[in-house]
Amino acid sequence: MQDILNAIVTKAEAELTGISSRPDFEAAKARYVGPNGELTAQMKQMGAVPKEERPAMGKLINETKGRVQTLLDASLARIEALELQAQLGPAIDPTLPSPDIGPGTYHPLTLVREEMCRILRKVGFTVADGPEVETEYYCFDALNTPADHPARDGQDTFYLPESVRFGNISKKNPEERYLLRTHTSSVQIRTMLKGSPPIRIVSPGRVYRRDTTDATHSANFQQLECLYVDKNVTVRDLKALLDYIFESLLGKDTKTRFRPHYFGYTEPSFEVDLSAQHLPKVKKEWIEIGGCGMVDPVVFSDVGYDPDVWSGYAFGMGLERLAMLLYGIDDIRYFYQNDLRFLKQFA
Ligand code: DAH
Numbered sequence: 001m002q003d004i005l006n007a008i009v010t011k012a013e014a015e016l017t018g019i020s021s022r023p024d025f026e027a028a029k030a031r032y033v034g035p036n037g038e039l040t041a042q043m044k045q046m047g048a049v050p051k052e053e054r055p056a057m058g059k060l061i062n063e064t065k066g067r068v069q070t071l072l073d074a075s076l077a078r079i080e081a082l083e084l085q086a087q088l089g090p091a092i093d094p095t096l097p098s099p100d101i102g103p104g105t106y107h108p109l110t111l112v113r114e115e116m117c118r119i120l121r122k123v124g125f126t127v128a129d130g131p132e133v134e135t136e137y138y139c140f141d142a143l144n145t146p147a148d149h150p151a152r153d154g155q156d157t158f159y160l161p162e163s164v165r166f167g168n169i170s171k172k173n174p175e176e177r178y179l180l181r182t183h184t185s186s187v188q189i190r191t192m193l194k195g196s197p198p199i200r201i202v203s204p205g206r207v208y209r210r211d212t213t214d215a216t217h218s219a220n221f222q223q224l225e226c227l228y229v230d231k232n233v234t235v236r237d238l239k240a241l242l243d244y245i246f247e248s249l250l251g252k253d254t255k256t257r258f259r260p261h262y263f264g265y266t267e268p269s270f271e272v273d274l275s276a277q278h279l280p281k282v283k284k285e286w287i288e289i290g291g292c293g294m295v296d297p298v299v300f301s302d303v304g305y306d307p308d309v310w311s312g313y314a315f316g317m318g319l320e321r322l323a324m325l326l327y328g329i330d331d332i333r334y335f336y337q338n339d340l341r342f343l344k345q346f347a
Helices: 002-017 022-033 038-048 051-088 108-121 186-194 235-250 297-302 319-327 332-336 340-346
Strands: 133-135 178-180 199-208 220-230 255-263 266-275 287-295 311-318
Touching (some): 002 038, 038 051, 108 199, 108 220, 108 235, 108 319, 108 340, 186 199, 186 220, 186 297, 220 287, 235 255, 235 266, 235 287, 235 311, 235 319, 287 297, 311 319
Antiparallel strands (some): 199 220, 220 311, 255 266, 266 287, 287 311
């Protein structure tokens, strides 16, 4: 009997270690411990065993059952592990760098902004920053823009509710409202109040207007502001700087021209047009790019600079429009849709 049982175990061991699927396992299990299984058949013979041998025999059979069950458990565990592995797919090394994420790319507006700052740093300008939430003083009053100026209208400017407080932006007087800056010219005032002349700053940043979005308008966009304050600054210096930066950015065939205009904070004031017909997709000869002028003496007096001693120029321009010119982009909305098919072209 013992030999028979040992033979069953040996056979079960050989068979079960070679099995790798559930149906095979179930069939093998039935062959040993099922109702018609080999081990079951041996147990059925217990009745024929003489009474005094039964306890020893029973023990032997129970031991054998235990050994076969252990083999069955191990076989099932192995099959389950194989099933899990099939679900998970091939083994991976989680310490390897991901194959599909590249090094990333800069946004085209970042590229143009950084390039403009680099061009301006070369001629002595430093980068100045200012808050996007402003008070009426910095955005309008100090820039000689009277209360009834259309730019201040609630239809053009995003004003914040009266109840809102900003601990880091202080009001000149309690009546003032907070707003989202409509231009980066506010940084001119902050810079002049903080420092003293001579001043040479460039300040890029986001601005907000209540515009309806279309191919050329966006309720938030970016500007780049420059302010130069020194002795004996003239319109020629302003024109020379604009020629220099646009030739540097867009190529030496680029031309600039001034058209007389009005801004409260400059006198005289101009609108600046660019001609860059060597660039792809440029159809018009002259493209308006920004505003500029000589800092108005009223502005100097307001920040405590003697207008008889100090002179200066300032200009501001839209970064989107520059980027559109440079890269031949025909819709401003592309900059803000975060479509990777667009963004990846600037890698
Ligand atoms: N702030 C003007 C705008 O947003 C642009 C501008 C005009 C900036 C004249 C200046 C300036 O610094 O002197 O349209």
